[in-house]
Amino acid sequence: xxxxxxxxxxxxxxxxxxxxSLLAVFxxxxxxxxxxxxxxxxxxxxxxxxxxxxxxxxxxxxxxIAEENGRDIIAPCSACYxxxxxxxxxxxxxxxxxxxxxxxxxxxxxxxxxxxxRIRHPLDVLITDVGVDEIRKRVRRPLNGVRVFPYYGxxxxxxxxxxxxxxxxxxMDVLLEALGCEVxxxxxxxxxxxxxLTGTLEExxxxxxxxxxxxxxxxxxxxxxxxxxxxxxxxxAYQEKVxxxxxxxxxxxxxxxxxxxxxxxxxxxxxxxxxxxIIPVQEVFxxxx
Amino acid sequence: xASKNGDIPRIGVYVCHCGTNxxxxxxxxxxxxFARTLPNVVVAREYKYMCSDPGQMxxxxxxxxxxxxRVVVASCSPHLxxxxxxxxxxxGGRNPFLFHMANIREHVSWVTQDPxxxxxxxxxxxxxxxxxxxxxxxxxxxxxxxxxxxxIVGGGIAGITAALTLADAGKTVYLIERESSIGGHxxxxxxxxxxxxxASCILTPKMTTVKDHPNIHLMTYAEVLExxxxxxxxxxxxxxxxxxxxxxxxxxxxxxxxxxxxxxxKHPSEFDEGIGLRKPIYIPFxxxxxxxxxxxxxxxxxxxxxxxPKKCQKACxxxxxxxxxxxxxxEEILEIQVGAVIIATGFQIFDPxxxxxxxxxxxxNVYTSLEVERLVNASGPTGGAIVLRDGRKPxxxxxIHCVGSRDRNYNPWCSRVCCMYSLKLAHLVRERTGAxxxxxxxxMRTPGKxxxxxYEKLLHEGVHFIRxxxxxxxxxxxxxxxxxKLVIRVEDSLIGVVRRIPVDMVILSVGLEPRSDAEExxxxxxxxxxxxxxxxxxxxxxxxxxxxxxGVYIAGACQGPKDIPDAVAQAGAAAGEVLSLVDRGVIxxxxxxxxxxxxxxxxxxxxxxLCPFSAIAFHAxxxxxxINEALCKGCGVCVGACPSRAISQQLFKDEQILAEIExxxxxx
Numbered sequence: 001x002x003x004x005x006x007x008x009x010x011x012x013x014x015x016x017x018x019x020x021s022l023l024a025v026f027x028x029x030x031x032x033x034x035x036x037x038x039x040x041x042x043x044x045x046x047x048x049x050x051x052x053x054x055x056x057x058x059x060x061x062x063x064x065i066a067e068e069n070g071r072d073i074i075a076p077c078s079a080c081y082x083x084x085x086x087x088x089x090x091x092x093x094x095x096x097x098x099x100x101x102x103x104x105x106x107x108x109x110x111x112x113x114x115x116x117x118r119i120r121h122p123l124d125v126l127i128t129d130v131g132v133d134e135i136r137k138r139v140r141r142p143l144n145g146v147r148v149f150p151y152y153g154x155x156x157x158x159x160x161x162x163x164x165x166x167x168x169x170x171x172m173d174v175l176l177e178a179l180g181c182e183v184x185x186x187x188x189x190x191x192x193x194x195x196x197l198t199g200t201l202e203e204x205x206x207x208x209x210x211x212x213x214x215x216x217x218x219x220x221x222x223x224x225x226x227x228x229x230x231x232x233x234x235x236x237a238y239q240e241k242v243x244x245x246x247x248x249x250x251x252x253x254x255x256x257x258x259x260x261x262x263x264x265x266x267x268x269x270x271x272x273x274x275x276x277x278i279i280p281v282q283e284v285f286x287x288x289x
Numbered sequence: 290x291a292s293k294n295g296d297i298p299r300i301g302v303y304v305c306h307c308g309t310n311x312x313x314x315x316x317x318x319x320x321x322x323f324a325r326t327l328p329n330v331v332v333a334r335e336y337k338y339m340c341s342d343p344g345q346m347x348x349x350x351x352x353x354x355x356x357x358x359r360v361v362v363a364s365c366s367p368h369l370x371x372x373x374x375x376x377x378x379x380x381g382g383r384n385p386f387l388f389h390m391a392n393i394r395e396h397v398s399w400v401t402q403d404p405x406x407x408x409x410x411x412x413x414x415x416x417x418x419x420x421x422x423x424x425x426x427x428x429x430x431x432x433x434x435x436x437x438x439x440x441i442v443g444g445g446i447a448g449i450t451a452a453l454t455l456a457d458a459g460k461t462v463y464l465i466e467r468e469s470s471i472g473g474h475x476x477x478x479x480x481x482x483x484x485x486x487x488a489s490c491i492l493t494p495k496m497t498t499v500k501d502h503p504n505i506h507l508m509t510y511a512e513v514l515e516x517x518x519x520x521x522x523x524x525x526x527x528x529x530x531x532x533x534x535x536x537x538x539x540x541x542x543x544x545x546x547x548x549x550x551x552x553x554x555k556h557p558s559e560f561d562e563g564i565g566l567r568k569p570i571y572i573p574f575x576x577x578x579x580x581x582x583x584x585x586x587x588x589x590x591x592x593x594x595x596x597x598p599k600k601c602q603k604a605c606x607x608x609x610x611x612x613x614x615x616x617x618x619x620e621e622i623l624e625i626q627v628g629a630v631i632i633a634t635g636f637q638i639f640d641p642x643x644x645x646x647x648x649x650x651x652x653x654n655v656y657t658s659l660e661v662e663r664l665v666n667a668s669g670p671t672g673g674a675i676v677l678r679d680g681r682k683p684x685x686x687x688x689i690h691c692v693g694s695r696d697r698n699y700n701p702w703c704s705r706v707c708c709m710y711s712l713k714l715a716h717l718v719r720e721r722t723g724a725x726x727x728x729x730x731x732x733m734r735t736p737g738k739x740x741x742x743x744y745e746k747l748l749h750e751g752v753h754f755i756r757x758x759x760x761x762x763x764x765x766x767x768x769x770x771x772x773x774k775l776v777i778r779v780e781d782s783l784i785g786v787v788r789r790i791p792v793d794m795v796i797l798s799v800g801l802e803p804r805s806d807a808e809e810x811x812x813x814x815x816x817x818x819x820x821x822x823x824x825x826x827x828x829x830x831x832x833x834x835x836x837x838x839x840g841v842y843i844a845g846a847c848q849g850p851k852d853i854p855d856a857v858a859q860a861g862a863a864a865g866e867v868l869s870l871v872d873r874g875v876i877x878x879x880x881x882x883x884x885x886x887x888x889x890x891x892x893x894x895x896x897x898x899l900c901p902f903s904a905i906a907f908h909a910x911x912x913x914x915x916i917n918e919a920l921c922k923g924c925g926v927c928v929g930a931c932p933s934r935a936i937s938q939q940l941f942k943d944e945q946i947l948a949e950i951e952x953x954x955x956x957x
Contacts, residue, residue, distance in 0.1 A: 165645060167645060167646040167761070168645030168646060185651065186765070187646070187648070187761065187763040187764060187765055188763075188765055191765075211765065211767065215765045
């Protein structure tokens, strides 16, 4: 099955190592994936709260393009994933929204028929379409002994996504186990990373980052695994700041699950964006037994 | 138009308003005027309530004065009043099967919004009935004797109560229980709400009475395998599972258990909800009835390897002199005959591991309420001491209400007993440990005699009440006081703040749900389940323990969540229904059986092989098949299958059905 890959703005910016490693993983698994032609910004969460109608129309343009070509969209960024799903649902369920979106799309010479395009998260594709057994078979460098703290964030599981549990997801756990990792079971899988509050309400944002870092450290994590560019950024970039605010030292590598996956599947280091992190991640691989 | 049996049909049509139930939606006078235009209709009348005495009198008088010989009543469902009007027809002097009911309430007025369309539809249904009734013939009902014995499935408090009531009335009762002892869930409880009397003190005398009662055949460790027959005459196959201990020889002395090669118990005790341990040979609890040991082949070394020194058997033989242990015991199939059945199979608790955010199964000190019942029980694994898994006494305990209940993600219903048992547990925990107890509830629901008073009492015992649905039970902490504790995160919706409450122990007040195998039992006994899986009563208000299958009754929590007083009340009601049936001695069966026209039968045998009730036999000397009237259930399979069209079914004959269809299609 061939997919469209919808990078959104993050994977071309702060989340560049997510893009690199994702492409490497899909190449290693021989999954054909092509960047969605002429894609545009999803509007993220902020545009939606300023002008919902325009934001929905903008996101719908991507759906229309994908539908024209009859392929599922893989949306790796949690915000993109949520916004595209929300747009699709609104178009399906609310006639007045559907009408205004279709009018807007028509101006751009596009149309959107319904929900034949599925919006997929990479975890969903890896678990459902590829399968854990297949991935386990393809592991060339097992990550035995690496203690990983799987962290899903809030956006991919709510509203219910159909491939994982809303409060206690396990898809990343299962994948990491297949790579040989020691997966840490914990109750913060979907707890907020601070989101944009790290920039707007610093005290609140940092407190949320602190809770996650503290619990990951307490549970003996060698690395935190994420699937969201904003989660990765918040947890990685603010460790020094949190350290000062809470007088507790942190140096926990915060990685994309695709980087661990890519490494285990034998992708070249240079193709995984491992050097693009604030807390160095190389030492994670030194933990391999 | 003359009917088949020669008489000229003289039809009376009676259209019921049913108050405003029908009259509010259907233009009854218009339907009546229409009915008068139909063939062979001599009289058509309307009446506010046809089922009332004056309503029935209309039918009787018309039969006598106008010589009416066919009756059509257009009213509600035959389920409700077919019997009423057949009786009126009979009392008027006609065969009761010269009556037909047209349902214009459930099929029309209740389900049609537009009054004009409703009226048209009512006319069509009346016309169908008028066409059909021309072809009705006088029929005789079958009368069959009722077997006086009774089967009760399930030996919890409901089954026990029903069994004792019937046995005391002199009936022979077969009480079947799946587990090795009767007692059900109630036997696991310590105290009962709201009186706080000891559950076993009030239950165990009943259990021993069951055992000793000359009219009760108690079969434990047994399950119903097959059910055959019909009201008054059920044949039931029961499977007795091998317990590898001969019941008549065992005296419940525990010597075998003491001598088991396992020096200490290692296997989770089912009766103790896994909180306590048992050996492979065990007696589930000290007051078990029958007090007979049982061997679990899944954990017994002899069954796993065949190389156990079998010290238990030796001890029984040599020390006790009973020789009660028999490793070669096989399952037994018994067949019993009964006239009526009471199903009282109870409930199962909601599995809280389905709500991962409550941490059951991940945090050792998160318990189900049933586990805590065993903890607080004096005969439980800790002798009634409320302690954590590591033996410490809890200093703070949270009780989370509505776990799995009133929740769209899980079970939408209120489980009815959880508020009250949570209050009871709160009281017991506070009394015995002095711990701070937090009850987190959505709404307190305490309707019941003395229940609200009990809640009021708890409010003054220093137990904390927080109105809010708990978001999670977690072990991530924000301050040193929380370290090593479980933290409840809950929005206190009365003061509008999110609270974090560190506690040592969490009790999940799990809801009640239908047993996972209720569907199998439903099929065995041909009864119905509600959408949720509870056994369905015939009428929610007026026939709460009857089912749509005559002779099969339900009692207790298998019908819906229920506390002990309600389960006991239903058991009494079911026993009363059974007595009424059994003491009548005879039942009348619907004459809707199949009949073979011997002149058309080619003797092809097709019907014989298809009949699910083995009611058809071949008579070689005449080369025809014949139907045994007593065995035929009127399912119609043979009627449809007969290649010679030699079989017809009374009340469902081709000409009756075709006339009905024709009538329906006449109105445009």
